[in-house]
Amino acid sequence: MADKKTRKGKRDSVIVLCAHSDDQVFGVGGTLAKYAKEGKRIIIIVFSYGEKSHPWLKRKITVKMRVQESHDASEIIGAEKTIFYGVEEGKFKDMIISRMIDQKLRNIFSKYRPSRIFTHSSDDPLPDHRELNQFVLEFCNIIDYKGDVLSFDVWNPFKLGERNLPRIVVDISDTFKLKISALKCFRSQWMSMASLLWSVYYRAIKNGFANHCRYAEVFYKIR
Secondary structure, eight states: OOOOBOTTSOBOEEEEEESSTTHHHHHHHHHHHHHHHTTOEEEEEESOOOGGGOTTSOHHHHHHHHHHHHHHHHHHHTOSEEEEOOOOTTOHHHHHHHTTHHHHHHHHHHHHOOSEEEEEOTTOSSHHHHHHHHHHHHHHHHHTOOSEEEEEOSSOSSOOTTTTSOEEEEEOTTTHHHHHHHHTTOGGGHHHHHHHHHHHHHHHHHHHHHTTSSOEEEEEEOO
16 A cells, blocks of 8 residues: 655654553554554654563563563554653653653654654553653643644543543554554563453444444544
8 A cells, every 4th residue: 555645745654652562552553553554654652661560580681571572563563663761660750851751752753743643541540651641741732743642541441531532533443453463462461461451352342333343443632
């Protein structure tokens, strides 16, 4: 399929800003795979390595494992680049400032000029997810970002806080299997898979039924 072009002749870009290396696949994997097939450039930015998921292992071993899993998943869904910022879990607010993440993002946005970005929802129960949501919104206000900012869920099978915002529905019937295959790359996260995989199927089927397709992902426009 031919690449979708912007008015300037460049490929359309989509950026995902997530806290952990599997969040992007849980929340928006089917949509990313669909966009990649349409010719869009998919850039994934993961703020932490998630090294605390295996406290009994040396940090460098866990980091290497989780980075490799994420790159394997990105290859399946067709992401062009996956970037890690190495922010420590539980210290997002302070380390985002100390590592000057805002400047790094300015460079990324200047290079790729995304038409749409995805990030965590404001009512996600995990503090790192909520803090990233807040940072992304503040950053977009500062740079006066003109594209869509959409939220996705990871740990929320039932939407509450943002349910009255405009919704974006994406039919992922043709890419849902790629999403599941990408999730299986995160072998080190088998406990999360066991607790979340049912909700992946549940939401995809429920959203698909409500929107007259087999599987769908739903996002909320937060800016």
